Amino acid sequence: MAIIKPFQAIRPVKDKVSFVASRSYQEYSRRELNAVLDFNPFSFLHIINPGYKYAKNVSGQERFKLVHNRYLEFLEDSVFLKDDKDSLYLYQMQKGSATFTGLFCGTSVQEYRHNQIKKHEDTLQHREKLFANYLETVKFNAEPVLMTYADNKTIAAILRKEMQAGPEYLFTTRDKITHRLWTISDSKIIGKIQKAFKEIDSLYIADGHHRSASSNLLAENAEKKNPTHSGKEPYNYFMSYLLPESEIRIYEFNRMVKDLNGLSKEEFLIRLDEFYRIENQGDNDYNPSKKHHFSMYLDGEFYSLYLRKKVYKFKDALSKLDTQILFKTILEPILGIHDLRKDKRIQYGSGKHNIIRMKDEIDKGKFAVGFGLVPITISEIKAIADAGLVMPPKSTFIEPKLRSGLAIYEL
Template sequence: MATVKPFRGLRPDPGLAAKIAALPYDVMDSEEARRITADNPLSFLRVTKSEVDLPAEADHYSPAVYDQARATLESFVAQGYLRQDGAPCYYVYKQTMGDHTQVGLVAAASVDEYEQGIIKKHEFTRPDKELDRVNHIAATDAQTGAVFLTYRADRGIDALVERCRRRTPAYDFTADDGISHTLYVVDDAGDIAAIEEAFRQIPALYIADGHHRSAAAARVREKCRAANPGHTGEEDYNRFLVVIFPHDQVRIMDYNRVVADLAGFAPTDFLAAVAGKFTVEEHPAGACKPDAAHTFGMYLAGRWYRLTARPGSFDGTDPVAGLDVSILQDNLLAPLLKVGDPRTDKRINFVGGIRGMAELERLVDSGRYAVAFSLYPTSVEELMAIADRGAIMPPKSTWFEPKLRDAMVVHLTGCR
């Protein structure tokens, strides 16, 4: 059963929350982060992408970068920009993006349950990205970005969370991108006990986004435990920062692909080769955004095509092989375009659905890429079914929106 705990969150001063809260470190490059922090020195990107305060030529993974992150976080605390709550709390985090609203519980999840598989994974991690988060957590003694978890929706928990939203929010602001963020502090002892007990009845939690942060929390815990002769298992470093959403509120967008060249094919020959595993139809109406599973849009030489996977070209009984990202990889990207491992092949890139079909057209029309593919989004039910089997999804299968804002609540690990 799932164990989620309240904790003493480190949070922005209410008057500064809109300026401090920032998009996650991994959705932008350093150049964009420098522009943001130049306009807004209070942005939490100065902690999560601390290279912005170092010379441009600095190695982004050098000890100086992590030292800078610690110094900036300590400075924000010393100046009162961030303050720690006096007693353990839960927090309710509501986000609204257009007509979509999702409401999650901010809590501290168990590293033990992550290692035991009660908190379920569906992705491999990259060693370099994992080590980056390990070094960042160790240097700052804090988990500055939350792991996005989901669970099969439970009406009892829904009612508890709704009850906690009847109080005055600690923050309520709309960011520059139009997404609204509202945070409620849950400090009532009765509510805290009820939430903790309700989650004990939930058999599993699922990582939606944040596999590297989860893995890093486990590795940091091992270091902290080894360095603490009085380790009890109740220290803060035994838990990691999460926001937990019911599955019926989670929205996954398409995660599209662009490939730099046609692996020696002329466009007409490539179309003929694609027709071996897909029906190929021109899409004269313009951008082809798939409206059903096993269909794909393809933008090639200034024209859009609709591709439909042929019956028998994939194993629909296998939840991984039946994913659209797998069908495209196994039947087109690998055999025709020679993209063997999407994690390491520099010829392929990935474009979140939030950028729209126009971004795919722009990238191909610019000459940087030869062909683009639009996909139907993976469902949260598919994600959970794969995690329940202990299987692994292909890389870049899911794009979640809206993104959680860093610094809404920070979890201090208490290792140093």
Template sequence: MATIRPFRALRPEPNVAAAVSAVPYDVVNTAEARALAAGDPLSFLHVSRPEIDLPDGTDPYADQVYAKARENFETLKREAPLSVELQPSLYVYRLQMGTHSQTGIAACCSMDEYDADIIKKHERTRKDKEDDRTRHMLAISAQTGPVFMTYRQRPEINEILATTKDSDPLYDFVAPDEIQHTMWRVNASNVQPLVEAFQSVRSIYIADGHHRAASAARARDTLKAENSAHRGDEAYNFFLCVLFTSNEVQILPYNRIVKELNGLNPRQLLSTLEKQFEVQAGGPPSPAEKGAISMRLENQWYSLSLLSEVTKPLGPIASLDVSVLEDRILEPILGITDIRTDKRIDFVGGIRGPAELERMVADGRAAVAFSMYPVSLDELMAISDAGAIMPPKSTWFEPKLRDGLLSHLISGEE
């Protein structure tokens, strides 16, 4: 049984929603965030990446950064303005990217269900990233970036979503990245039926936002320890999420680039790969099916697939293409034993396409690049249901949710 809870959102007025909303904090670095927010005092990046308003070179984890986040949040509340809903509500949030559309429910999910693994995870988190968002949440007393969740569709939920979308939206705008964001408030008469419909959902899955969820749990622990009268229904015991039906969610590949060839020259690399892989020159920039990897080396694409006589990997994790790449190429041939910490490897979201990999190899930022076939949502759910963990950087979800449209205050009562 999954719990969703209506909440009193802190949100901008419709006429400034587009200006306030911003890309997720973790898809841009400081320089990119500063450039995006330049000349836009209402951009939520001033809250989510407050180091952009401090001198160049400021440690993004310094105390003054979190103090600046709190200051900027209070300023934005006044000047945008941002207002708190009078009554707890649920919201329908639609993303449109070209011909692809997906519709989700913005709500709060239960930290207790996160702890109990009703909310499924598939990714390990890094302590430094958890530390950052935990401090940020506690500094501003709010969760401002929703966790992207998915669930197996149910007809009764779809019916309420369809009814809600027949009404006038709260927000409807196209962001600079050409993604259309449309949001409706669920009619009060449909809130409880929607809550009850989710009680028939056995599990919900974190698609994108493991660090936000883990940080919300740590912030909860801090606030719970400070509250001698803790009951379990406090705002901090729930976290902001948007839940999309699984048949609409789109996963793109998460590609890899490697900066040097571990002492090999390109011809030696190809010769070594041919011991395990069928290597075809002139292959496609993007693999057409699971089991194929496209490799950019020098000025050419190659298609890699395991030779028929090579022992095939078994199991839901070992058989992932990203695992094959890691286990058969990155570690034994290129000497990369930990892709989370090795500085010779980097990751490129699938939204940038194989052309970005070509550019990185051509200009010397990479010695070799690997274009992957995307992990399927069925694979992700099966791994999550098994309580297993996928290799780092296995999935890239598009389109992305915007920060700043809905915030969940975690101090006081709902």
């Protein structure tokens, strides 16, 4: 059963929404970030970069307090207004042939704790604490967790009907993405959507594991401090964007390693031969096309690597994952990389033309070898989550990447 909660969002006024909405802070280069802050006074980036106002870099608790102050200023200046009714927010992003249509809503920390909201990534405790402290200080949630659910005809039909009306927001951003948002405030329609979601067994986190974990930690801390805790307080929920699994787009991360762990090229290829049938593909860009097949770029040439399935044994959903296979057969035993999160000898790349970028980086001598994979599927993600297992880091690059500041959930 999936519980979803309508809420009274804090939203940009219609004539400023295109200026307010921003990509995630980490996606901006320093030059682009400075340009936005210099020339767009309404950008949500001003809230999460509060020191810009004083030409000062701020961090820690000082930054958190200033974020809260900048948020209050946007409210005071009527850049943001609060809806007067509990609502669900139907939000669509469209770029070229790709369309993403989902719902902003509140999701339950209780369901997160009881594994009805399912995870496939580990989180770091210090980051959980940091983000929970951030949420407690700023008192709002502006970056939704991206979750997915099994396609549902009832939900799809309701959303299609709602989209027949003109959207509340309609704007296009510089990256050629068209954004539309509808407000669903009719209690009968909300009830139908909630009833349909109750028929769905589980929600799966696609992107935002640390945001989910920190919201849960915030709720645990708030509950301990609240002698009249009822379970209905805002901190018992966190904002999510729910998208049917057929609309999730999953891309791969390539792996690049700085050296061959003391091996010569010939010694390295001989070690690979234990688990792979190796074919030299020359200097033409080569991408793998099947599960358990990999591309490798080494010393100016591409190779195809075909897993010897009689040698490598599948034990569970994790062992079948290509990122895990690469780790267990090459990265750890041959290249000596034991901690994929901390080892500085390995780096990751993603994107449409990443095989070309990987080749360029290796040709420049920054890395010795690179590996390409096929994307992981949503079925594999669900199998990992259902089994309570954890993927290796940088296993998936998932779209859509959501805008910040379109709908804000107050804690």
